[in-house]
Amino acid sequence: MESDRTSTAVSDYLRRLDEELERVPEPLASQIREGVAEELRSVSDEDALTRIEQLGDPAHIAAEASSDLTAPTPTANGRGSSRAYVAATVALLTVGGLIFPILGWIVGLILLWSGAAWKTYEKVIATLSPLIAVGLIYAMFWLFSLSSSGSEPAPDNSGSNPLLPASTFAHWNALIVAVVVNVAVAAWLLIVGLRRTGHIEPR
Incomplete structure (x- = not known):
């Protein structure tokens, strides 16, 4: 019973993550999805539920990925940078x-x-x-x-x-x-x- 509940929770979490990652360009979206899925599969049922709580809302993960993409590339500033x-x-x-x-x-x-x-x-x-x-x-x-x-x-x-x-x-x-x-x-x-x-x- 516990295993079924964990499997359902993991599937639901990955589904929501896929929906939120639709606005994140490939291949970054696939890398994030595969990384999260692999991490949840490699732990026990109890640890998987704990890890889902630690990862947080899939919308937040997608927002972080999008902000990383839109952040400006660091360049040299100051004297002698022209x-x-x-x-x-x-x-x-x-x-x-x-x-x-x-x-x-x-x-x-x-x-x-x-x-x-x-x-x-x-x-x-x-x-x-x-x-x-x-x-x-x-x-x-x-x-x-x-x-x-x-x-x-x-x-x-x-x-x-x-x-x-x-x-x-x-x-x-x-x-x-x-x-x-x-x-x-x-x-x-x-x-x-x-x-x-x-x-x-x-x-």
Whole structure:
């Protein structure tokens, strides 16, 4: 008898929930309905009745789902959250150091850390990534020079260019890596910044 009463209560509750969820778009409505049904099926008869009371009126569940759908997407607000600010920051980080050596990149970092379009960890990543990449390049060349100095002298190679020492290769490789990493990080900041300021629709 108790089982029949519980089954009737569950069926009635799910029917009312289906009616209220008609105004909620798919697939959200189906996900809510399936989640509630699965939860009520997985508990005992006594717990199912208790859970129905805890879930509350199906109309309230549908209203909550509808309000979540209509709530505006959070965007960055405050200083440094405009599209022009984001674009200027990314431009300075990408090519500012080439047009105005060192100074342009520093100004880009100042704009980055002053802007509201990026989170703190994103600013840290953007600041440290090029420095870490360059440091790794120099560390690799330093370790290579140590290993070479400990080995036997290499035979004279008439094809080598004495005007282009190994340190020059390290400097050029570090520069290339810094530019590549900087461009990649800047592209990421641009996408994140425009999406957060509402100029790119979030996926």
